[in-house]
Amino acid sequence: MSLALDISWSRPDFRLTVDCEFPDSGITALFGRSGSGKTTLLRCIAGLERAPRATVRFNADVWQDDHHFLPPHQRPLGYVFQESSLFSHLDARANLEYGLQRVPAARRRIGFDQAVQFMGLESLLAHRAGELSAGQRQRVAIARALLTSPQLLLMDEPLSNLDLASRAEILPHLERLHDALSIPIVYVSHEIGEVTRIADHIALLEGGTLRAFGPIHDLLTRPDLPLAHLEEAGSVFEGVIAQHDAQYHLSYVGIAAGRLAISLRDAPLGQRVRVRIDARDVSLALRPPEQTSITNILPGRVMDISDDRDPAQRLVRIDVGGRPLLARITLRAVTQLSIAPGIALYAQVKSVALMN
Template sequence: MAEHPLASGASTAIAASPVATAATGATPAGTPGSPLPAAGIEARFAVDYAGFRLDVDLRLPGRGVTALFGHSGSGKTTLLRCVAGLEPAARGRLVVNGECWQDDARGIQVPTHRRELGYVFQEASLFPHLSVRRNLEFGLRRIPAAARRVQLEHAVALLGIEALLERMPDRLSGGERQRVGMARALLTSPRILLMDEPLAALDHRRKQEILPYLERLHDELDIPVLYVSHSPDEVVRLADHVVMLGEGKVMAAGELHATMARLDLPTAFTEDAGVVIDGTVAAHDDHYHLTRLDFPGGAVWVQRQAVELGRRLRFRIHARDVSLADHRVEGSSIQNLLPAIVEEVVGADTPAHVLVKMDAGGTPLLARITRRAAEQLVLRPGRRMWAQIKSVALLG
């Protein structure tokens, strides 16, 4: 039996309307003797409605994409509206990268039109009598030239709408309208971008068309984004941080990779359970048309990708696509093998299956196998196994 390698430790922008312009002048954050770090978002809200209560207390990163994830009615959009100042009944405190926009204890309530934010809704409501260019310029003109952090040319290039500038809104597809709406939101030079299920109204083809532009915004802009979605595919492709909401409460909040691998959350007990990994393109095998992705704990081979060496690619390994063996199996069609140590075994969504969480050199893995197989392999925490990965799903 081969020695186990780990044995030795190895949408529409609010700012386009008169009630939602970006502006300066927010109140400084913090209280005497306890300053709040400038980088980060503090969001503490309580909202009571008949039959529903939102009660959250969050500390979120001040950059990157934070996904607000949960089923319909979990409170995602209500939380986003609280951040925008659109929920009059919301009580609490909101600080965005050092600027306090709400603090009921101190009598601070910055109105929506003075909060430096962009808001993208499910459907872009562009001004129908204005061309795309004039729609964009409408939002841009509301920001003093000295306060503009995003220029028209930059926003147009990021969203790939150069060829659309002279068109009227009724000549745009749904995906094109959303891209224009996103560009208009960016041109308000927001300190935070709020996106409320911007792909929900699009069919699959249009979603695939617009996702690369959302990834480009993520990679090139230093603006924190709160992204509402109930789609696991969107969350794992775009997010850095995730907040899982249920019945108006925070079920989990944390870095995406670690949160998606947790076994104490409902998402772990479905057929869609799996982990998300960021890999680096390390090699191309032109003979077999394969690309190797390296990551802490190992490497996987995937179909040849037309990208340069060193490029970061995110991929997902579903628990259902991982089998386990107590030794390295030779002579198999499964080529992606990773040594891993069992951390936890729990029941799955059927009595016939279990979920196994493992550590592959610092990278979490999940496997969904039968309870019978788990007992025959004598799976327990600390057990060294080989994870056999039958399929890798590239994201993007």
């Protein structure tokens, strides 16, 4: 058990109802539209908001119940705010040291130099917040939160106020954070692209209610949830770099269902990677396709078929090696090929995107 929440908070203008337990490692994305209660939920976890009659427990500690309320400064968490939150009266170094100095030396697990190097801040330390770009400020803010050696990291849309270039500059840092830290991260976002890149779990919020919660590969492809019906709907697979083919400029990623070819990557063999396959890039064949230009073909079995936003299209969920793969094909094809739950077929994948 890690972070356990039981919140049922009604106010005239909004309500928040969440009862769930977050995993004790990896990144959990709080996903939903603006106004769905993501930030409020994050603030309840941090103790910045005090929902009446709520329970918040972290590991063996009670942070909030009917009798206790641990104020935010006594909770071992880090919080990265949506907008730049650097103290304007301090330079970057003093901002970083602000949290570090308030953590007893015995409980520090991340050193100053380590955090600076991790977020690439070496050249920024003497600058004040006003002299840094938005992306640089957010990197300092993330390092500052890390320097409190948190046992739980909360991030409230840390990239949403940044331009594309700054996002691209920070995302790799976040991905490395995921690999380097063993602590759980709760990450608020309304950007599905961001979520598919970094999240391991998704908590889907709708109108203040937790609609669904589970592993990302599951929630992205569940036909009863809106994520599978997005224009950019797709599936994600974890795999390892298995082989490089210099002649054809290809790298092979091994996943449970087989091997996927991607453009040659300068990555060591055995490196763990995540790939994404868009539903619209998957076509289906009943027999092993021959004489086709498609390289990536995965055998699988149909799990279910559901309506999509466009009445001409159907969403087919296929079990490939124990993981769901989403295919968006025409109703005509479903009928002509007699595709039905339980039948075996071959998924032809036209395009595979490496996420990191």
